[in-house]
Amino acid sequence: MVAITINGERRDVAAEPDKPLLWVLREDLALVGTKFGCGVAACGACTVHVDGQAMRSCSVLLEQVAGREVVTIEGLGGERLHAVQMAWIELQVPQCGYCQPGFMMATAALLKEKPKPTDAEIDAALTNICRCGTYQSIRKAVHRAAALTEARR
Amino acid sequence: MKFMRRKLIIGGTLSTGALVVGWWFAHERDRLGGRDTFKARDGEVALNGWVKVSRSGTIIVAAPRAEMGQGIHTALAALVAEEMDAKWEDVRVEDAADLGIYRNVEMLLEDARAQDPGLMRDIALWAGSRVAGILGVSATGGSTATRDAWEPMRLAGASARELLLRAAARKAGVKQADLMIVDSRVSTRDGKQVATFGELVDAVGKLQPLDGVPVKKPADFKLIGKELPRLDVAAKVTGTATFGVDVRLPDMLYAAIANSPVFGGKPKGFTIPTGGLPKGVVKVVELPTAIAVVGDSWWKAQRYLNEQLKIQWDDGPNAKLDSATLMRDYEAQSRAVGDAAKTRSFQTAPVAQRPMERGIEATYRAPYLAHATMEPMNCTALFVDGRLRLWMPNQSPSLMRYVAAKTAEIDQAQVTIHTTYLGGGFGRRAEPDLVRQAVAIAKAVPGKPVQVMWSREEDMRHDFYRPMAVARMQARASKEAAWEWRCRLVGQSATGQFIDRVLRLGEQGDPDGNSVERPPYGFPSYRLEAVVPKGPVPVGFWRSVGHSHTAFFDECFLDEVALAMNKDPLALRRELLKDQPRHLAVLDAAAKAAGWGTPLASGIGRGIALRQSFGSIVAQVAEVAIEGGAIRVKRVVCAVDCGRVVNPAIVRAQMESGIVYGLSAALYGEITIKNGAVEQGNFPDYDVVRLADMPVIETVIVGSPDSPMGGVGEPGTPPIAPAVGNAIFALTGKRLRSLPFKLA
Numbered sequence: 073m074v075a076i077t078i079n080g081e082r083r084d085v086a087a088e089p090d091k092p093l094l095w096v097l098r099e100d101l102a103l104v105g106t107k108f109g110c111g112v113a114a115c116g117a118c119t120v121h122v123d124g125q126a127m128r129s130c131s132v133l134l135e136q137v138a139g140r141e142v143v144t145i146e147g148l149g150g151e152r153l154h155a156v157q158m159a160w161i162e163l164q165v166p167q168c169g170y171c172q173p174g175f176m177m178a179t180a181a182l183l184k185e186k187p188k189p190t191d192a193e194i195d196a197a198l199t200n201i202c203r204c205g206t207y208q209s210i211r212k213a214v215h216r217a218a219a220l221t222e223a224r225r
Numbered sequence: 226m227k228f229m230r231r232k233l234i235i236g237g238t239l240s241t242g243a244l245v246v247g248w249w250f251a252h253e254r255d256r257l258g259g260r261d262t263f264k265a266r267d268g269e270v271a272l273n274g275w276v277k278v279s280r281s282g283t284i285i286v287a288a289p290r291a292e293m294g295q296g297i298h299t300a301l302a303a304l305v306a307e308e309m310d311a312k313w314e315d316v317r318v319e320d321a322a323d324l325g326i327y328r329n330v331e332m333l334l335e336d337a338r339a340q341d342p343g344l345m346r347d348i349a350l351w352a353g354s355r356v357a358g359i360l361g362v363s364a365t366g367g368s369t370a371t372r373d374a375w376e377p378m379r380l381a382g383a384s385a386r387e388l389l390l391r392a393a394a395r396k397a398g399v400k401q402a403d404l405m406i407v408d409s410r411v412s413t414r415d416g417k418q419v420a421t422f423g424e425l426v427d428a429v430g431k432l433q434p435l436d437g438v439p440v441k442k443p444a445d446f447k448l449i450g451k452e453l454p455r456l457d458v459a460a461k462v463t464g465t466a467t468f469g470v471d472v473r474l475p476d477m478l479y480a481a482i483a484n485s486p487v488f489g490g491k492p493k494g495f496t497i498p499t500g501g502l503p504k505g506v507v508k509v510v511e512l513p514t515a516i517a518v519v520g521d522s523w524w525k526a527q528r529y530l531n532e533q534l535k536i537q538w539d540d541g542p543n544a545k546l547d548s549a550t551l552m553r554d555y556e557a558q559s560r561a562v563g564d565a566a567k568t569r570s571f572q573t574a575p576v577a578q579r580p581m582e583r584g585i586e587a588t589y590r591a592p593y594l595a596h597a598t599m600e601p602m603n604c605t606a607l608f609v610d611g612r613l614r615l616w617m618p619n620q621s622p623s624l625m626r627y628v629a630a631k632t633a634e635i636d637q638a639q640v641t642i643h644t645t646y647l648g649g650g651f652g653r654r655a656e657p658d659l660v661r662q663a664v665a666i667a668k669a670v671p672g673k674p675v676q677v678m679w680s681r682e683e684d685m686r687h688d689f690y691r692p693m694a695v696a697r698m699q700a701r702a703s704k705e706a707a708w709e710w711r712c713r714l715v716g717q718s719a720t721g722q723f724i725d726r727v728l729r730l731g732e733q734g735d736p737d738g739n740s741v742e743r744p745p746y747g748f749p750s751y752r753l754e755a756v757v758p759k760g761p762v763p764v765g766f767w768r769s770v771g772h773s774h775t776a777f778f779d780e781c782f783l784d785e786v787a788l789a790m791n792k793d794p795l796a797l798r799r800e801l802l803k804d805q806p807r808h809l810a811v812l813d814a815a816a817k818a819a820g821w822g823t824p825l826a827s828g829i830g831r832g833i834a835l836r837q838s839f840g841s842i843v844a845q846v847a848e849v850a851i852e853g854g855a856i857r858v859k860r861v862v863c864a865v866d867c868g869r870v871v872n873p874a875i876v877r878a879q880m881e882s883g884i885v886y887g888l889s890a891a892l893y894g895e896i897t898i899k900n901g902a903v904e905q906g907n908f909p910d911y912d913v914v915r916l917a918d919m920p921v922i923e924t925v926i927v928g929s930p931d932s933p934m935g936g937v938g939e940p941g942t943p944p945i946a947p948a949v950g951n952a953i954f955a956l957t958g959k960r961l962r963s964l965p966f967k968l969a
C-alpha cells in the first residue's frame with residue numbers, strides 16, 4: 073500500500089511501488105483524463121502536478137510520490153473551471169483533444185511560476201506534442217489564461 | 226486511350242473524393258430514415274432518422290462520422306439545426322447506428338462480390354475506389370463528410386421543422402402559415418408564444434415523418450457560415466471525453482502486443498520463463514503475426530512482454546529489406562525509359578522542338594512516413610455467447626464490423642461497434658488491423674472484455690506508411706514560354722494495397738492514390754507516368770494521401786522552371802493559371818496577404834506553392850530563416866477556396882492543423898527500414914513540430930459560395946513542404962529535393 077493524495081483526497085493504493093504513476097491513475101484509480109502518448113517522457117500527454125510541479129507521470133513511479141500531492145485534469149478546476157480551462161474553451165483549442173489535458177496541466181503549472189509568460193517562455197516550458205497542430209491556439213490561450221487569472225485575483 | 230482515360234478518372238476520383246460522393250448520391254434512394262432508425266430514449270422523440278427532441282428541449286442530431294478533431298460533429302449538427310431554426314446551445318450529437326442512410330460500406334462490397342466473374346476486376350476497382358474514397362478521404366479529416374451530408378442532413382432538419390410547426394399549429398388551433406420559429410421556440414407571427422420544442426414532444430410523436438420538405442435559401446442561413454462553438458470542447462477540456470483507451474468495463478483485461486518486427490514475419494513460438502506467469506498476467510496468445518500478453522493491467526502485460534517473455538520469430542522473406550536499397554532501385558526506375566509492365570501513363574500530343582528551348586530536369590524524393598496519432602492504436606472487444614461488441618476509435622464502423630465478423634466467423638448482425646472519440650485519425654484508423662487482433666484475443670478469453678493497446682513503439686513500427694516515392698521531373702521552356710511538363714513517379718499504391726489487404730481483391734497496380742495528376746497549369750503538353758512497384762512495406766492513407774508528396778515534387782520543380790526562365794515564381798504561376806480563375810484568385814489572395822514582392826527582413830526567404838486536392842484549392846506562402854543551422858519557419862500565409870463554408874473557425878483550424886502536420890513531415894518525418902524492420906520507434910527518433918517550431922499562421926478564406934463544396938481536413942497539408950522548400954531556395958540558393966529537408 074502506498075498512500076498518496078489525489079485531487080485533494082487521500083488514497084491508499086494497492087499497486088506495485090514501481091508502477092508508473094500514469095498507470096496507477098488510469099488502471100487503479102479510474103482517472104483516465106491523464107493520457108498515455110509515448111511512455112518515455114517525450115510527449116507530455118501524461119502531465120500531472122506533483123506538489124504543484126508539472127511532471128510527466130509515465131516516468132514517475134508510485135513510490136516516488138508516496139505522501140505527496142497529485143493533481144490531475146479531473147481535479148484541476150475544483151468547484152468551478154480553472155482559468156486555463158476557461159481560456160481553452162474561449163479559444164476553442166481542442167481538436168481531437170487527446171493531448172489537451174497534458175497541455176492544460178503544463179500551462180497551469182507554468183502560470184503559477186510565471187504569471188505573465190512571454191511567447192519564448194511558453195515555447196520553452198510547453199514541450200508537449202499535439203499531432204493535430206493546435207499550437208497557435210494554445211499560445212493564445214495561455215496568454216488568455218494569464219489574463220483571466222489576474223482578473224480573478 | 227479509352228482505357229487510359231478511365232484509369233485517370235478513377236485516379237482523379239480517389240484523389241479528390243468528389244466523384245465518389247457524386248456516385249453515392251446517384252444510388253441513394255431515401256436518406257431521411259424513419260422514427261425507428263434513430264432510437265429514442267425516455268422523454269425523447271425521433272422526428273426522422275437524423276434528429277430527436279427531448280422534453281427538456283435538447284435537440285439531438287445523429288452523428289455518423291467519427292470525430293477525430295476535425296470538428297465534424299459540430300459541422301454536421303449545424304446543418305440540421307439551421308433548418309430547424311434550433312437554438313445552438315440546445316444542440317448535441319449522438320453516435321448514429323451503422324445503418325444504410327448513414328452510408329454503408331459492406332453493401333457495396335457485397336455488390337462487388339455478386340457480380341459476374343468476368344466483370345470482377347472492373348467492379349472491384351470501382352468498389353475499391355469507392356471504399357478508398359470513403360475511407361481515405363472522408364476518414365482522413367472530413368474531407369468528404371460535410372459534402373456528403375449537405376443535402377440529406379438539411380432535408381432532415383427541414384422535415385423536422387415542418388413536423389414541429391404542424392404539431393404547434395394543432396396545439397394552438399392556428400394556421401401553420403401563421404407560425405414561426407426562432408431559437409427553438411414556436412410563436413405566432415405577431416409574437417405570441419405557442420410552445421418550445423420540448424413542449425411539443427408528445428404532440429409531434431403522433432405525426433408521420435415528412436419527406437420532400439424544401440430547404441432554406443442560403444441567404445436565409447443563420448447558423449451555416451457562422452463560427453459556432455464546437456460541441457466537443459467542454460468534454461475535452463475537463464478530461465471527460467472518452468477515447469478508445471479510456472473505455473473501462475467491469476472485469477476488463479488488457480492486452481499488450483509484440484508484432485513481428487520484420488514485415489511479413491510470424492511467431493515461431495514463445496518461451497515462458499520458469500516459474501510460470503507472474504501474478505496479474507493471465508495468458509499469452511499467439512496470433513498470426515504477433516504475440517499478445519493478456520493481464521489485469523496493461524502496464525504489467527507490456528512489462529512482461531518487454532522483460533520476460535522470449536519470442537522466437539520467423540522473419541520470412543523480408544529479413545534483408547532495406548529502404549536505402551529500395552530508394553536506389555526506385556531512382557533507377559525513375560530514370561528508365563519506355564513503359565515497363567507496371568507503368569501507367571497519360572500524355573497529350575507532344576509539341577515540336579522550339580527555338581531557344583531549354584530542357585530542365587530534376588529528381589525528387591520523399592520517404593515513408595508514420596501517422597503517429599497521439600492516441601496509440603487500440604481496440605476493446607467482448608466476445609460472449611457468439612456475440613461480439615467492440616469499442617474503438619475508428620474511421621469506418623461498417624468496415625470494422627465486416628472484418629470483425631469475418632475474423633470471428635459469425636454473422637455481421639452479431640457484431641456491435643461503439644465508436645469512441647478518436648485521438649487523431651489522419652487515415653490510420655481506416656485500417657482494421659486492430660480489429661483482427663482484438664477479436665482473436667477476445668475469443669481466447671470469452672466472457673471477459675479485453676482492451677488491446679499498442680505501445681508507441683509498436684504503433685510507429687507497424688503503421689501503414691505514406692509510400693516512399695521518387696519522381697523524375699522534366700520540363701521544356703524558353704525564356705518566353707513553358708510548353709512541356711513531364712513527371713515519372715515511382716511509388717507503391719496505397720489504394721492498390723488497401724484493396725488487396727482489406728478486401729482481398731488482388732493488388733491493383735494502378736497509380737491510384739499516388740495522385741500523379743495533371744497540375745492546373747496551362748502547359749501545352751503533358752506526359753505523366755506512374756511506376757507502381759509492389760512491395761512488402763505496408764502503405765496506407767496518410768493525410769492528403771498522394772498529394773502529400775506529389776505537391777512537393779510539382780511545386781518545387783515549377784520554381785526550378787521559373788528560375789530557368791528567369792521569372793518570378795508567382796508571375797510564372799499567374800501566367801500558367803490565366804484560364805483558371807478560382808486558382809488564380811487563391812494564389813493572389815495568398816500573395817497579397819503575405820506581401821509577395823515587398824522587402825523582407827534580412828535572413829528571411831519567402832516561397833509559394835499551390836495545390837488543389839479534395840475539391841479545395843489552397844495556396845501558401847512560407848517565410849523561412851536559418852537559425853543555429855536549423856530551418857525555422859516563421860510565418861505561413863494560407864489562402865483557401867473550399868466552396869461554401871459551414872464554419873469558418875473550423876476551416877481555419879483545419880488549415881492550421883494540416884500545415885503543422887505537413888511541416889512535421891517537411892522538417893523531421895522519415896521512416897527508414899533496415900533488416901526488414903522500421904528503425905524509428907518513438908518521438909525521440911521521429912520528431913514532430915512543437916510549440917518552439919510553430920510559425921505564425923494566417924488563413925484567408927476566399928469565398929466562392931456558388932462553387933461545389935470542397936473538403937478541409939486534408940487540403941491544408943500538401944502546399945506547406947514545397948512552400949518551405951521554395952523559401953529555403955530563395956534564402957540560401959540551395960535547392961533541396963528530398964524530404965525531410967536537410968541543410969547539410
Ligand code: FES
Nearest residue numbers: 109110111116130
Ligand atoms: S506518455 Fe508521458 S510524456 Fe508521453
Ligand code: FES
Nearest residue numbers: 168169202203204
Ligand atoms: S488536439 Fe489532437 S493531438 Fe492535440
